[in-house]
Amino acid sequence: MRKANAAADARSATPSLARREREKAETRRLILGTARALFTRGGYHNTTMRRIADRIGYTATAIYHHFADKESLMLELCAGDFRELGRALTSIGRVADPIERIRQMGRAYVRFALEHPEQFRFMFLIERPMPGPEEVHRLDPGEDGYQFLLGSVREAMAQGRFRPEFRDPDVVAQSLWAAVHGIATIHVNTPEVGHKWLDLRDPLETADVCCDALMQGLLQAP
Amino acid sequence: MRKANAAADARSATPSLARREREKAETRRLILGTARALFTRGGYHNTTMRRIADRIGYTATAIYHHFADKESLMLELCAGDFRELGRALTSIGRVADPIERIRQMGRAYVRFALEHPEQFRFMFLIERPMPGPEEVHRLDPGEDGYQFLLGSVREAMAQGRFRPEFRDPDVVAQSLWAAVHGIATIHVNTPEVGHKWLDLRDPLETADVCCDALMQGLLQAP
Numbered sequence: 001m002r003k004a005n006a007a008a009d010a011r012s013a014t015p016s017l018a019r020r021e022r023e024k025a026e027t028r029r030l031i032l033g034t035a036r037a038l039f040t041r042g043g044y045h046n047t048t049m050r051r052i053a054d055r056i057g058y059t060a061t062a063i064y065h066h067f068a069d070k071e072s073l074m075l076e077l078c079a080g081d082f083r084e085l086g087r088a089l090t091s092i093g094r095v096a097d098p099i100e101r102i103r104q105m106g107r108a109y110v111r112f113a114l115e116h117p118e119q120f121r122f123m124f125l126i127e128r129p130m131p132g133p134e135e136v137h138r139l140d141p142g143e144d145g146y147q148f149l150l151g152s153v154r155e156a157m158a159q160g161r162f163r164p165e166f167r168d169p170d171v172v173a174q175s176l177w178a179a180v181h182g183i184a185t186i187h188v189n190t191p192e193v194g195h196k197w198l199d200l201r202d203p204l205e206t207a208d209v210c211c212d213a214l215m216q217g218l219l220q221a222p
Numbered sequence: 223m224r225k226a227n228a229a230a231d232a233r234s235a236t237p238s239l240a241r242r243e244r245e246k247a248e249t250r251r252l253i254l255g256t257a258r259a260l261f262t263r264g265g266y267h268n269t270t271m272r273r274i275a276d277r278i279g280y281t282a283t284a285i286y287h288h289f290a291d292k293e294s295l296m297l298e299l300c301a302g303d304f305r306e307l308g309r310a311l312t313s314i315g316r317v318a319d320p321i322e323r324i325r326q327m328g329r330a331y332v333r334f335a336l337e338h339p340e341q342f343r344f345m346f347l348i349e350r351p352m353p354g355p356e357e358v359h360r361l362d363p364g365e366d367g368y369q370f371l372l373g374s375v376r377e378a379m380a381q382g383r384f385r386p387e388f389r390d391p392d393v394v395a396q397s398l399w400a401a402v403h404g405i406a407t408i409h410v411n412t413p414e415v416g417h418k419w420l421d422l423r424d425p426l427e428t429a430d431v432c433c434d435a436l437m438q439g440l441l442q443a444p
Contacts, residue, residue, distance in 0.1 A: 041349065043265040125347050127263065130412050133419060146420050163438075166431065171423045174408075175401070175432035182404025186396075190352050197355060198368050201393045209388065210397035210436070216385075217439030 028066055030056055032077050040121040044074065044128035075131050081119045086143035088112045093148070098156040099215060105149055106180045106211040110203055113184030120188050124181070149173050162218050172218065179210050250288050252278055254299050262343040266296065266350035297353050303341045308365035310334045315370070320378040321437060327371055328402045328433040332425055335406035342410050346403070371395050384440050394440065401432050 034055050038047045049070050053063040067073040088108055095101040113120040122128075150173045156162060157169055166172050187203040256277050260269045271292050275285040289295040310330050317323040335342040344350075372395045378384060379391055388394050409425040 041265070042268050043263070046264050046268050121349075124407070125411060127343075127411070150420075166435065168423070168431075170421050171428055171431050174405075174423055174428050175435060178404030178408060178428065178432060179397070179401040179436075180404070181408060182400030182402070183396075185346070185407050186400060186403060189347060189349070198372075199392050201390070201396055206393055206396050206400065209390075209393050210400060213388065213397060213439035214401075214432070214436050215439065217435035217437065221443075 024066075031058075031063060031066055031073065032080070035073055036077055036081075036118060036122050039074070039077075039128065040118050040126055044126055049073075071129070074128060075135055077122065078131060081123050082145075083143045084116075084119065085109075085112055085123065086145040086148070089145040090143065090148050098152040098159070099161060099219065101152050102149065102156070102176060103211055103215065105145075105152070106176065107204065107207055109145075109177075109180045110184050110187075110207040113188050114203060117188045120184060125185065125189060146173070146177065149177060161220060163220055166218055176211075176214060179214055180207055183207050183210065246288075253280075253285060253288055253295070254302070257295050258299055258303075258340060258344050261296070261299075261350065262340050262348055266348055271295075293351070296350060297357055299344065300353060303345050304367075305365045306338075306341065307331075307334055307345065308367040308370070311367040312365060312370050320374040320381070321383060321441065323374050324371065324378070324398060325433055325437060327367075327374070328398065329426065329429055331367075331399075331402045332406050332409075332429040335410050336425060339410045342406060347407065347411060368395070368399065371399060383442060385442055388440055398433075398436060401436055402429055405429050405432065 031052065035047070035052050038052055038055065042051075047070075049063055049067075050060045052073075053060045067076070088111075089105050092101060092104045092108060095104060150169055153169045153173045153176070157167075157172075162172065183203050183206050186200075253274065257269070257274050260274055260277065264273075269292075271285055271289075272282045274295075275282045289298070310333075311327050314323060314326045314330060317326060372391055375391045375395045375398070379389075379394075384394065405425050405428050408422075
């Protein structure tokens with residue numbers, strides 16, 4: 001690690017500046033990750049900047065050097081996490097058939113939640129202020145998961161794929177989102193519930209069955 | 223109020239005992255409601271018995287007179303809330319057709335979440351220990367929402383109502399639960415998101431469309 005850094009610095013015209021930038025970025029990442037863990041565990045409202053600083057052995061002053069306040073820290077975390085989820089969904093954008101694309105998106109959404117439970121909790125499950133798009137750096141269209149889903153629904157609708165009673169693309173998109181969001185939430189939030197209260201099935205299997213049934217119900221008979 | 227109490231006491235054989243019982247029950251309800259509010263706002267792990275006591279102007283000692291510890295308090299809250307949700311679902315049990323019953327259950331689930339957002343948050347969204355059935359007073363079969371749903375799915379399956387590829391009653395029940403759970407979660411947890419990020423539709427309308435599509439996909443063609 002240190003060796004690689006040294007090599008990179010040797011190649012750089014301003015080695016100390018490059019190193020400082022890299023260190024600053026690393027510190028920001030450390031602060032963001034620690035804040036997310038504390039927000040999801042202890043609640044956004046209960047977590048102070050001092051507590052985040054304490055956890056990583058910084059002074060509160062040092063942390064304010066990186067983020068003006070708790071809200072800007074939360075906003076940056078939020079923007080980054082939504083961008084990551086958006087990318088996980090839009091990365092399957094090559095699929096030509098909008099219906100097949102929607103199916104794959106559903107599976108990718110559940111997989112993202114299972115693989116990033118803390119991010120999913122922070123994004124959707126904890127109580128925190130909900131910023132508007134103008135407060136977060138605007139997501140690129142290619143990074144906005146909901147818009148990507150909605151666009152695919154509109155495309156399928158324009159091709160006459162849906163039954164005529166399903167006319168509102170937002171209601172259809174929100175039904176599809178809700179189904180996979182429900183599966184993700186049940187499994188992320190109460191992973192051990194299956195062993196105690198009910199015979200909880202594999203989330204990806206449930207997602208497949210649920211999306212298959214939902215699509216079959218939405219689509220015109222072939 | 224005071225007058226009515228006096229009249230009730232006059233009718234009672236042991237007026238002071240009856241009054242004391244009633245007061246005790248009222249105190250327990252107050253403690254439970256306060257604890258739920260603090261758990262959902264500040265997180266279960268951060269909320270101490272002392273803080274709950276402080277909020278209602280009791281000493282910590284007085285609160286321990288009613289609940290042995292925070293866990294027993296949480297368990298009783300949990301049992302009561304799941305019983306209430308179970309009743310909201312099972313109260314539609316008179317519906318003879320299992321498919322129509324499942325539809326109504328979906329709507330009732332979303333309505334329960336919208337009308338009791340704090341209970342819904344406490345039950346499903348905050349991070350807290352997940353008790354097993356043996357730790358909570360066992361729910362009557364008539365008060366267990368999941369079992370009621372599962373029973374209805376089994377009944378419809380036995381009638382040959384579902385397409386043959388949907389054979390596992392638990393996967394089908396969990397798909398149906400997930401869909402309405404997703405709608406409820408999105409609306410309970412981020413009520414204002416609709417005005418900021420996307421054109422969020424009415425949750426009961428979305429529940430109807432989502433359940434219609436899901437049932438149409440699950441059921442044999444008529």
